[in-house]
Amino acid sequence: MKNLKKFLALSLAVVLTAGVTACGSSSDNGSQKSGKEVYRTLDEIKEDGTINIGVFSDKNPFGYVDENGDYQGYDVYFAERLAKDMGVKVNYVSTEAANRIEYLQTGKVDVILANFTVTEERAEEVDFADPYMNVSLGVVSKEDNEITTLDDWNKDDSVIVISGTTAETYLTKNYPDIPLQKFDSYATAKEAFENGTSVAWANDNTEVLAFALQNADKGYVVGIPELGSSDSIAPAVTKGNDTLRDWINEEIKTLGEEQFFHADYEATLADTYGLDYEDSLVVEGGKKSE
Amino acid sequence: MLDLGLDVLFKGSNMLRLLQGLWVAMQISLVSIAVSMPLGILCGGLMTMKNKLVRFIFRVYLEIIRIMPQLVLLFIVYFGSTRVFGWNLSGETASVIVFVLWGTAEMGDLVRGALISIPKHQYESSEALGLSKIQTYRYIIIPQTVRRLIPLAINLITRMIKTTSLVLMIGVVEMLKVAQQIIETNRMTSPNAAFGVFLVVFILYFLACWPISMLAKYLEKRWR
Amino acid sequence: MNWDFIAEYLPMYERAAILTVKLGVIGIVFAILVGLICAMIQYHKIPVARQIVAVYIELSRNTPLLVQLFFIYYGLPKLGANLSPEVCGIIGLAFLGGSYMAESFRSGLETIAPIQRESALSLGMTNRQAMQYIILPQAVSMSVPAFVANVIFLLKETSVFSAISLMDLMFTAKDLIGLYYKTIESLFLLVVFYLIILLPVSILGSLLERRMRHAGFGS
Incomplete structure (x- = not known):
């Protein structure tokens, strides 16, 4: 009896110390890992009957939760359709910008549909499917102190960015002297921006435009509507999960025939943007028109 | 009248969702406490053993966790852990694991503290009175230890509930995240929601923890 | 483990560690002040103030720091109180820590038997002298272990500052994971830096505790 207790306690302690020190001692693992794959193939998802999709829960009108607790928005509209056509139920996983890659690499979600901009660095870590929206960076500021350029920056002012977004990467790389005020969620960043923490907020131009339009009465303007290169937004899957990615690509192509993303735009984004931006934002059938 | 942004709570099922968020947090702490109590008692008992190696191992564990x-x-x-071992843990599971590890360490320390706080002469007196070892523990040591322990253990529960607010940071949708979602959805119609909603979250946490702290205080006084 | 990455981002962690320690220390100093004032009010049973202190202690001890910070940083500006994240962090830490400090001082004061105060008074000391020379020195040394435990607790609590966009150790780790996807390296540095900060305090704490136990004979 006594020995058993000792053994139990010992093994417990060993497991615990191993767990705590493991991240220090593992020497040669990067993103790749030997043995079992972390992702679930298309068949495994179908068999399970539920697909896990990572979306934003605080990024109105792309991914948010309404007052009845239901997920809504442009990304969610697409996610619903994806799951329906696959014949599975959808389980939404609320994600923050900085967690998106992590969630895919650790198999916590099957797909990320969280306004995920395609970049080269990200493409090394995850696999992107075909795009479904255009995006670039933008900067929103107050009317009475409109920011129209990032050159000759006054060092006492800061710019709000969200940790793990392309805006953060872009500003860190190209404007290292601009002080950044970093937040980990859309909700906190917007709250702080409204409270006057910083003079400007840099993010996807779709998002800053939506913010300016939704808060037009408070005097917000998008002083810089396009910054850096023009990019696209696409679903992402775990690196190597080809069955799932191919299926999504097929799906996007098929949906193009019925102009699905235009309908998505009209259902979720038109309230915010009006119809003026429909053709410039939406990418149909996975092919960007030049 | 000053707009405190409390109106959003009465929209749809917002208040209910907030309470569900609190329930998620409570569940995580209750499951964790239920598991870490017995483990902690075992751990605390082992820490008072004479075996130096066992004591050393537990000491290291306790210090690292704390x-x-x-x-x-x-x-x-x-x-x-997902990176190193390839485990796929949900945020909830990861939280329970952490709270059990932490709760066991804290509980173990409390048990150890309570055990060594019983003066040596009590053991000696019981022996002198002719009580057997089992009798000594059964009638003298354990009742006293338990009385010292229970209020502290109850306090640990409130500490756990409070600490569950952190699980927001690993993607668990608990009360604070629900609060953020509510504020975000109503940003246009209710710009001051951040004040009202966070205030309500503050009060709800207080209402969840305060009665438990009061119970601990009462027992501590009564059993002193 | 990518050591080049670690070398490259070491300075970032150093800055974050300095911020963590700076805000932690300032917050703790204020917490001590708040705690001392509250303990004195309770010890001397000053009416009204005493009830306010009691309510404050319950509110502060039964709510999480993260929620307190969210309310201070995101909620209060709606009423016009716009504070920088640093100030919010310090206020939050002082608000939370004040009650813990007060409790440790109070229990320290309670261990001093009333007869000591009475004896001091009967020796012709004034109330203040009794406090200054007889009660406080003993009470302070009695509350040292709880005090050190509180300091460690509060330093650990600073990790939630990341939620109000302070670039502390926690936020730096989170940010690097999000920017460069180097999870293992970022977490490794995080653990190392917290150990550098907390281990000395913890060791100091157990040394003091051991000395205290020798001093407290008779009990």
Whole structure:
């Protein structure tokens, strides 16, 4: 009896110390890992009957939760359709910008549909499917102190960015002297921006435009509507999960025939943007028109 | 009248969702406490053993767990373990693991503290009175230990409930995240929602923890 | 483990560690002040103030720091109180820590038997002298272990500052994971830096505790 207790306690302690020190001692693992794959193939998802999709829960009108607790928005509209056509139920996983890659690499979600901009660095870590929206960076500021350029920056002012977004990467790389005020969620960043923490907020131009339009009465303007290169937004899957990615690509192509993303735009984004931006934002059938 | 942004709570099922968020947090702490109580008692008992190696191992475990901020532990288990071992843990599971590890360490320390706080002469007196070892523990040591322990253990429950607010950071949708979602959805119609909603979250946490603290205080006084 | 990455981002962690320690220390100093004032009010049973202190202690001890910070940083500006994240962090830490400090001082004061105060008074000391020379020195040394435990607790709590966009150790780790996807390296540095900060305090704490136990004979 006594020995058993000792053994139990010992093994417990060993497991615990191993767990705590493991991240220090593992020497040669990067993103790749030997043995079992972390992702679930298309068949495994179908068999399970539920697909896990990572979306934003605080990024109105792309991914948010309404007052009845239901997920809504442009990304969610697409996610619903994806799951329906696959014949599975959808389980939404609320994600923050900085967690998106992590969630895919650790198999916590099957797909990320969280306004995920395609970049080269990200493409090394995850696999992107075909795009479904255009995006670039933008900067929103107050009317009475409109920011129209990032050159000759006054060092006492800061710019709000969200940790793990392309805006953060872009500003860190190209404007290292601009002080950044970093937040980990859309909700906190917007709250702080409204409270006057910083003079400007840099993010996807779709998002800053939506913010300016939704808060037009408070005097917000998008002083810089396009910054850096023009990019696209696409679903992402775990690196190597080809069955799932191919299926999504097929799906996007098929949906193009019925102009699905235009309908998505009209259902979720038109309230915010009006119809003026429909053709410039939406990418149909996975092919960007030049 | 000053707009405190409380109106959003009465929209749709917002208030109910907030309470569900609190329930998620409570569940995590209740499951964790239920598991870490017996483990902690075992751990505390082992820490008072004469065996130096056992004591040393537990000492190291206790120090490592107690010195790291809980948020760091959550990150290590949630993100680190998946990377190193390939485990796929949900945020909830990762939270329970961390809270059990932490709760066991804290509980173990409380048990150890309570056991060594019984003066040696009590053991000696019982022996002198002719009580057997089992009798000594059964009638003298354990009742006293338990009385010292229970209020402290109850306090640990409130500490756990409070600490569950951190699980927001590893993607668990609990009360604070629900609060953020509510504020975000109503940003246009109710610009001051951040004040009202966070105030309500503050009050709800207080209402969840305060009665438990009061119980601990009452027992402590009564059994002193 | 990518050591080049670690070398490259070491300075970032150093800055974050300095911020963590700076805010932690300032917050703790204020917490001590708040705690001392509250303990004195309770010890001397000052009416009204005493009830306010009691309510404050319950509110502060039964709510999480993260929620307190969210309310201070995101909620209060709606009423016009716009504070920088640093100030919010310090206020939050002082608000939370004040009650813990007060409790440790109070229990320290309670261990001093009333007869000591009475004896001091009967020796012709004034109330203040009794406090200054007889009660406080003993009470302070009695509350040292709880005090050190509180300091460690509060330093650990600073990890939630990341939620109000302070670039502390926690946020730096989170940010690097999000920017460069180097999870293992970022977490490794995080653990190392917290150990550098907390281990000395913890060791100091157990040394003091051991000395205290020798001093407290008779009990």
